[in-house]
Each structure stands twice: as structure tokens, then as C-alpha cells.
Amino acid sequence: xxxxxxxxxxxxxxxxxxxxxxxxxxxxxxxxxxxxxxxxxxxxxxxxxxxxxxxxxxxxxxxxxxxxxxxxxxxxxxxxxxxxxxxxxxxxxxxxxxxxxxxxxxxxxxxxxxxxxxxxxxxxxxxxxxxxxxxxxxxxxxxxxxxxxxxxxxxxxxxxxxxxxxxxxxxxxxxxxxxxxxxxxxxxxxxxxxxxxxxx
Amino acid sequence: xxxxxxxxxxxxxxxxxxxxxxxxxxxxxxxxxxxxxxxxxxxxxxxxxxxxxxxxxxxxxxxxxxxxxxxxxxxxxxxxxxxxxxxxxxxxxxxx
Numbered sequence: 001x002x003x004x005x006x007x008x009x010x011x012x013x014x015x016x017x018x019x020x021x022x023x024x025x026x027x028x029x030x031x032x033x034x035x036x037x038x039x040x041x042x043x044x045x046x047x048x049x050x051x052x053x054x055x056x057x058x059x060x061x062x063x064x065x066x067x068x069x070x071x072x073x074x075x076x077x078x079x080x081x082x083x084x085x086x087x088x089x090x091x092x093x094x095x096x097x098x099x100x101x102x103x104x105x106x107x108x109x110x111x112x113x114x115x116x117x118x119x120x121x122x123x124x125x126x127x128x129x130x131x132x133x134x135x136x137x138x139x140x141x142x143x144x145x146x147x148x149x150x151x152x153x154x155x156x157x158x159x160x161x162x163x164x165x166x167x168x169x170x171x172x173x174x175x176x177x178x179x180x181x182x183x184x185x186x187x188x189x190x191x192x193x194x195x196x197x198x199x200x
Numbered sequence: 201x202x203x204x205x206x207x208x209x210x211x212x213x214x215x216x217x218x219x220x221x222x223x224x225x226x227x228x229x230x231x232x233x234x235x236x237x238x239x240x241x242x243x244x245x246x247x248x249x250x251x252x253x254x255x256x257x258x259x260x261x262x263x264x265x266x267x268x269x270x271x272x273x274x275x276x277x278x279x280x281x282x283x284x285x286x287x288x289x290x291x292x293x294x295x296x
Contacts, residue, residue, distance in 0.1 A: 008212060008213065008214055008217075010290050010293045010294050011294070012214075013212065013217060013290055014290060014294070016214060016217050016218050016221060017217065017221040017287065019218075019221075020218050020221035020222040020224075020225070020237070020238075021221055021222075021224065021225050023222060023225070023237050087229065087230035087232050087233035088226050088228070088229040088230065088233045089226060089227040089228045089229070090225070090226045090227055091226075091227050094227070
């Protein structure tokens, strides 16, 4: 970019402003990795849990959730690497980070005290997941995530109405509509923005 | 081509305007990030950042990350006000 001010028209000025604001607004918040990773992990765990519980005599179907452990490790490593190379700090980014930290704290409390919830924790987890997804969607102004958050709440309500074992089917459906579909859309949008910015 | 007499000459420049527009949307940004996003050369960017900093529009913090020098830029309230005035004047010109 040259520093020539003589030929800068009002329209060109506005274009520069818009382009740079777009970078801060959209280009910096590609959280799609986490949505896709956790979308697939939670989807597989829910389906696995349902299958083991309904179709087999396996005594501990909840063991499938152990796949969350390596996924947590991957998340931490990915986050650490990104933080190291991150050269910009945004207010939105901080709020989103803290929202997911708050979500994690809720999640741990819910899991530790799951017996107090009569093990009926899936709909409760969907509620807090919906909240964090909804706030992230609002923060990065990305409608599919906002809708995803609302659909998590809808799935939670349906889970509370249906018999217990269907909670796992609803859990799987909720991550498809709440994490995976918006996650892939977010990844595509970030790619498009990157290409557009490089060509600008 | 209309005359932009009321437009802040410090902001009415391609690179300085890009720097300010970038900083307006973030809490802080490192030199390398601004360089990548604006596509400017390090030398030119450094000169323009100095100008904005001298005018009090941005604050520049120099530190180290490991052994590498680290320059972090932030918009100041004076800079924010100047940017808002610039955009208002710009809209006025376009609306004319």
C-alpha cells in the first residue's frame, strides 16, 4: 500500500475504511476448528452411547465419552499455538474466549454433579452450549451460529419431553445443527474473506 | 475531484487511514499484523506509525517477545475522535 494522499477520493477513503474494519470484524475470528473438532467428537460420542445402551449389554456405555480427553488435548495444543502466533487482540475475541471459559466451568460442574441431575445432563449441557454458541454468533455477527445456538435450546426442550435414551439422539442432532453446519459455513466464509483480502 | 480542505490531512492518506481503520476495530495490534493486512513495506509503515504516534492518534508500545522486538499499536481517545470527525466530514462530502 502506497502512502499517496493526492489522488485519494472520498469513495476510495471509504473503501479503505470498510476493508480494514472487515478484517477486524470477520477475518480474525475463525473458531471453526473448535466447532468442527467438538462437533464430530460429541456427535460420535452420542451415537456411540446410544448404540451401546440400546443395542448391546455393555455395562458402561458412558465410556465412549473418553474420546473427549484426546480432543481436549488437541484443543489446548491448537489454542496455545494460535495464541503464540496471534498478533492482534480484539474486544470481541476476549469476550468470546471468556464465554467459552465460563461454558467449560459450567460443563465441569454439571458433569461432576451429574448424579444430582439424575444423570439427566444432556438437556442441561445443550442449554449452556446453546448460550455460548449464540453469544459467539452475535459477537462475530454470523447468523448460522446464532441460529445454531437457538437450535441447541430447541433440542434441549425436545430432549426433556422425549424418553431418556433419545437424549443421545437429540444430542447428536444438536451438534449437527449447532456446531457442524455453522462450523463448515464459518470455515468457508473465513477462506473466502482471506482470498478476497489477498486479491484486494 | 473535490477539494478536501476539512479532511484531516494526517488521516487523508491511504496507509495512515488503513492503519487507523484497522486499529479502530481491535484492542491492539502488532506491527507485523498491520504490515500483513495493509501490504505496506516495513520502512513506510514505520514512518507512518511514527507520524500517527507523534500526533497522539495512536500509542505505540515497544517490548520484546523472547529476543525479538515487539511493537504494539493501540488507538487513543484523541485518535478515535479524529477518526470519527474524518468519517463525518467524508460523509458530508459524499452527500454533497
